[in-house]
Amino acid sequence: MANQPSTDPYPKHMREAIKKVEATRTRRMSEDFPVLSADDKASLLKKFHPDHKAGELVDIKVGPSKGEKSFKEIESVIQAYSRVDPKGFDLSKIDFDVDVLVIGGGGAGSSAALVANEAGAKVLLVTKLRLGDANTMMAQGGIQAADKSNDPPSQHFLDVMGGGHYHNFPELVKALVLDAPYVMKWLQDLGAMFDKENDGTYITIHGGGTSRKRMHAARDYSGAEIMRTLKDEVINKGIEVLEFSSAIELLKDEEGKCAGAILYNMETEEHFVCRAKTTVIATGGAGRLHVQGFPTSNHYGATADGIVLAYRAGAPFVFMDAIQYHPTGSAYPEQILGLLVTEKVRGLGAQLINIDGDQFVYPLETRDVVSSAIIRECGERSKGTKTLSDVYGIWLDSPMIELKHGKGAIKKALPAMARQYERCDIDMTKDPILIYPTQHYQNGGVKINADAESDVPNLFIAGEATGGVHGRNRLMGNSLLDILVFGRRAGKNAAARSKDTKAGKLSMNHVDTFHKELKSAGIPEDRISPALLPDYRRPETVERQKGQVPLSGRV
Amino acid sequence: MAAKTSGKAGNAAVDESPAGMVKIYIMGKQYAVPEGLTIQKALEYAGLTLLRGCGCRGGFCGACGTVYRTEGDYKLKVALACQTVVEDGMYLTQIPFYPANKAIYDIEKLTPSLESLVQAYPEFMRCVQCNTCRKVCPQDIEVMQYMATAMRGDIAKTADLSFDCIMCGLCASRCPADTVQYYVGILARRLYGKYVAPEAKHLADRLGELDTGKFDKEIDDMIKMKQEDLRKLYDTRDIEPAEETTETEAVSATEAGTDK
Ligand SMILES: Cc1cc2nc3c(=O)[nH]c(=O)nc-3n(C[C@H](O)[C@H](O)[C@H](O)COP(=O)(O)OP(=O)(O)OC[C@H]3O[C@@H](n4cnc5c(N)ncnc54)[C@H](O)[C@@H]3O)c2cc1C
Ligand code: FES
16 A cells, blocks of 8 residues: 655755764764753753743633633633533433443543443443544553562652652552552453563563653554553443533532533534533543644544533643643654654654754653753754755654664554555655654643542543643653543542432533633633634635524524 | 635635645545645545544544545545545545444453354354455555454464554455454454463562552652652662663662663
8 A cells, every 4th residue: 555655755955864864873873862960951941842932821810720821722712601501501301311421432531431330330421523532542652550570669650750840749640650550450351462572571661751661562552452442342341422422511419519511412413411420521632722833643632621621610720831742743744744753763762863963862851851852953053954844853763773673673663653654655764754842742631639539529530631640741651551540540439429429400500600700801702612623624714604504503 | 705616616726726736526526625635634625624534633543444536547445534645536435434243242251262253253254355355454454364364263363463453444344245354353352462462470460569558658758758859869760771671681770770
């Protein structure tokens, strides 16, 4: 299927730049770029990390995290009005009545559903696209777990805390690292195929910011392997799943406890009322809001919906001013712009190279540091390589992997990557690839405790929608771990709580109150959220659609 | 606003200069789109808002399986819409869902054997080895070959060969014997992961330690530490060397050299 390159996939000026990368390769094979000192890291971050760019953060004026800041693109969905009228909506007709409602069909949601189901709860899982259309499916690099003799969980703990710049909530990190080996056992028992030696020993490598090789991978389909296995199991267990159904508002009972959600059938545009004794939000991240105009590695449905819902219901968030830009998003060619080049490429020995053929950063510093160094190299230092579309990038010297690990190593360890580039006629075993940071992960999110419960009783939250586990910077491999650790905890605790919860009378008064606050803060009333999907229409299309009445809406 | 549709083009392409544009047919209807776009982005350029047929946008989820033909050619081809660039004269149709039969099983009660596969999917033994599945696989997986290994009951080989499957279902959509290759594949992989691959001994050891609460105190002590002390501990922690080491060679936490 891969077309044979008839012409050079790289334009002439890029080919010239590649020659410099090739010229220094032999020398660089034995060259280790020094790790930055703590002070140098701090000043690099301050000056070049997009989180610190002036004018991008705006004040949150209403709600439980009033006084904090977030990025314009995120603030515009947090401080926005409901898609439904909280006063006019009829909540007396209940369409679904369950013990545990799980919102989101990624890794966190699927594991919560499985564990809650196992505990005997009646579970309904609703998800925006298909079950498994989620960031989890896209994770390539791997999952961390301290399960080898040289790697006590305390070592993992230290790496997580340092990586997150000590802002992490320690109790959450403790849960993360101590549950990790149990998660690996669960995956093994479910039959997920992680890379092993012949004797069953997991093959583990380093990731950015790890002090031990504790990255477990399933080739470079790690998330896909987890996701498709969980999905298969959710179906086998007969758990009720509604696809193309989004939660667009949470419901509460008279006591202010979370009591379900309003569901929106994305295809028929109908609303349904779901009453649930406990609710789990597992809606993932926000990449498709394109903070500061960055491209993103995220799936189509990553629009911060769950955070919006939880916030309106009274759950504060933490670190919503910390976004993770993955250092190596694809910068060339255009059709794969922003797609992820897994960190494993660096884990296996590929270096980052500027236009002069030199290294400028130790490739496995934490992600925020590497991203900042790349932004500095392409910006202030003008040492990036330009593509055709005025995008600048840095070379990731992938052929080094084959020199280090032997011919065929890339195909074996990175089949998805090799395939992605083959489709663009680029052979990454022979040529380096051009990269630039891409919006990748939401470090912050809704605040939870170690039981995965938010400040709103009976509202549990797990996965990328939460904040605190990773502080201000997540390390690779700790998110796949996070979603399973806290997804399982959320499922277990939501099921247990449902047993001693009586279904009450439903209300959306909290939304009404939030609306009033928005109005008095002067938030324009045409702001509606959750976003559900990104808007990729061209201005011309928007213009031509103006004034239209939906086809089915002519009453 | 008055529609400016130019005869055939559904998206009023008269605004754009024809240079650098290609024409595509979305389920038979012609649109003009810029060259260089993926099929997925071209559909959006044409004015569609995708709901079906778009998941990860990165080649991992299998939501965007597409069948196409180019003008003047009778051959049907397949692609992932998010990974394939438009060509002039493409007739496109997406198959975002295929009503294939997924068996329900209790993985705990199966054995890694041909019987398990046959019990779940009796029809797969009807495979006539026509190789159509291999030809339509957008991942270039040796589908027919893993069907052959599955028919021999070789779980390990089937798991290995089918590993890169993103479960788009295009194989099943063209199969004359109505087999569901991609579901046979995942069953084989789960059987392999659970029953054939040896269990990780070091993991079992670690679980034994965890069950006794061995590490709780160490971590609680770190939690109690002042931030500057924790910081010092982090900054001076030793880092396992990056060179290839096997488990037996791996250096212990205390012996490993400091920073690289
Ligand atoms: C390209 C890529 C590579 C990555 N690589 C790694 C890696 O190697 N290691 C690692 O640890 N982490 C990695 N990550 C991060 C990790 O994959 C994610 O953070 C994690 O999988 C998130 O899981 P989740 O279950 O919280 O969210 P998701 O998996 O994104 O699932 C959220 C689900 O909720 C649904 N949803 C959203 N809104 C609604 C709504 N309103 N109603 C109903 N459903 C809704 C979504 O459609 C989706 O199905 C990677 C991420 C990406 C994007
Ligand atoms: S949208 Fe997921 S594979 Fe194309």
